[in-house]
Amino acid sequence: MLLPHAKDPDFLDAFDEVCRRHDITCMSPNVDAEIARLGCAAAATVRERVRVWLPADDIVACCLDKQRFAEFLEARVPELAPRRFGSDGEFPSAGVVVKPRTGSGGAGCRGVPDPRGDAAGAAGVS
Numbered sequence: 001m002l003l004p005h006a007k008d009p010d011f012l013d014a015f016d017e018v019c020r021r022h023d024i025t026c027m028s029p030n031v032d033a034e035i036a037r038l039g040c041a042a043a044a045t046v047r048e049r050v051r052v053w054l055p056a057d058d059i060v061a062c063c064l065d066k067q068r069f070a071e072f073l074e075a076r077v078p079e080l081a082p083r084r085f086g087s088d089g090e091f092p093s094a095g096v097v098v099k100p101r102t103g104s105g106g107a108g109c110r111g112v113p114d115p116r117g118d119a120a121g122a123a124g125v126s
Helices: 011-021 032-039 041-049 058-062 064-076
Strands: 096-098 111-112
Touching: 011 032, 011 041, 032 041, 032 058, 058 064
Parallel strands: none
Antiparallel strands: 096 111
């Protein structure tokens, strides 16, 4: 059975039905939208029947926000933090990938071949 996307209003009912039909008693989701949806208050009845292993809410929120995650890395593991451009007016000569602050699967990403020539598109790149 194919489940609807986690943002679909029918996701929790479909997830619950699959768990009931196949006697699933525990689950460890790994898709960001599913983690967020199964952790929400509306999923409480599903979690009564199915043990769902989820990270803490603050960890999920941090991982879903690219800027917040970058700040987390800068503070705790600076060698893994993404390099930021544009705040000081300096841009690399090579191309960069511009990503939206939230979202996944590459939605909204775009390449900027020469950020120095496309400062408007590269502003705020992180």
